[in-house]
Amino acid sequence: MKKALLFLFLHILISHQIIAQISTNQWQSDNTLLGYAGSIIMPTAYLSPDRTLNIGGSHLPNEVMFQNYGDQQNKGARLLYLNFTFLPFMEVTFGLNKPYSPEFVDDIGLGDRTISARIQLLKEKKNRPAIMIGLHDTFTKQSFNNTNYIVASKQIFQKKEVAFFAHAGYGFSIIEAEGHFLIGAFGGGEVRWKFIGATLEYDTERINASLKATIKNRVFIKAALLDLKYFSASVNVRFGL
Numbered sequence: 001m002k003k004a005l006l007f008l009f010l011h012i013l014i015s016h017q018i019i020a021q022i023s024t025n026q027w028q029s030d031n032t033l034l035g036y037a038g039s040i041i042m043p044t045a046y047l048s049p050d051r052t053l054n055i056g057g058s059h060l061p062n063e064v065m066f067q068n069y070g071d072q073q074n075k076g077a078r079l080l081y082l083n084f085t086f087l088p089f090m091e092v093t094f095g096l097n098k099p100y101s102p103e104f105v106d107d108i109g110l111g112d113r114t115i116s117a118r119i120q121l122l123k124e125k126k127n128r129p130a131i132m133i134g135l136h137d138t139f140t141k142q143s144f145n146n147t148n149y150i151v152a153s154k155q156i157f158q159k160k161e162v163a164f165f166a167h168a169g170y171g172f173s174i175i176e177a178e179g180h181f182l183i184g185a186f187g188g189g190e191v192r193w194k195f196i197g198a199t200l201e202y203d204t205e206r207i208n209a210s211l212k213a214t215i216k217n218r219v220f221i222k223a224a225l226l227d228l229k230y231f232s233a234s235v236n237v238r239f240g241l
Contacts, residue, residue: 030197030212030220033058033234035081035093036116036134040210040224041203042186044167045132045153047085047120048238054083056220056236062100064206064226076100083236089120097145114145129154136182147171147182165190171204181205
């Protein structure tokens with residue numbers, strides 16, 4: 001009987017700690033329009049909780065697009081992605097970019113595939129930010145959407161249920177590619193209250209803003225204005241594995 005009560009007590013204690021840790025991480029982390037964890041376009045140094053799968057999709061407007069196939073400019077696209085955090089410090093994202101323009105169907109078939117890998121070098125502590133490095137579209141045979149970066153994130157302020165986060169990073173190229181993005185300095189800030197948040201960022205080319213909300217820390221909805229005028233949106237669902 002004592003052993004059973006001890007086991008029950010430890011089970012409740014461990015479950016409480018896991019739930020508390022997941023809640024903290026979920027407060028910090030959601031996914032960008034391109035699938036990896038971050039703000040709107042720019043990445044942050046935060047991750048989803050360990051053993052988490054995010055399945056989502058985004059609308060990318062024709063006025064602001066990151067792929068250029070040959071001599072033709074993409075006319076906007078829908079992006080489908082799987083984002084998987086399988087270690088406490090690492091995530092991998094698989095993306096499928098499907099242009100709206102029918103003339104691209106024969107050129108790219110199923111769609112333009114991207115792979116992103118991110119490793120958290122340092123976890124956030126009271127007196128230091130989290131530090132992350134990332135490789136985006138570096139492993140594909142023909143990269144239209146390449147960048148590599150280092151980024152830092154820090155919670156600057158928290159009072160009750162309101163928190164403010166700041167992010168800053170630098171992107172660079174290490175391979176030849178058909179196209180690059182997020183090259184140079186980028187940064188931004190986020191404010192979150194309960195289940196809603198607002199973000200303002202500079203992604204090395206434009207200023208973007210978004211409003212976002214979460215439903216029970218499982219469904220994440222984001223509406224954004226890229227370059228403060230072109231509408232974009234994304235929805236993703238989070239599963240614990």
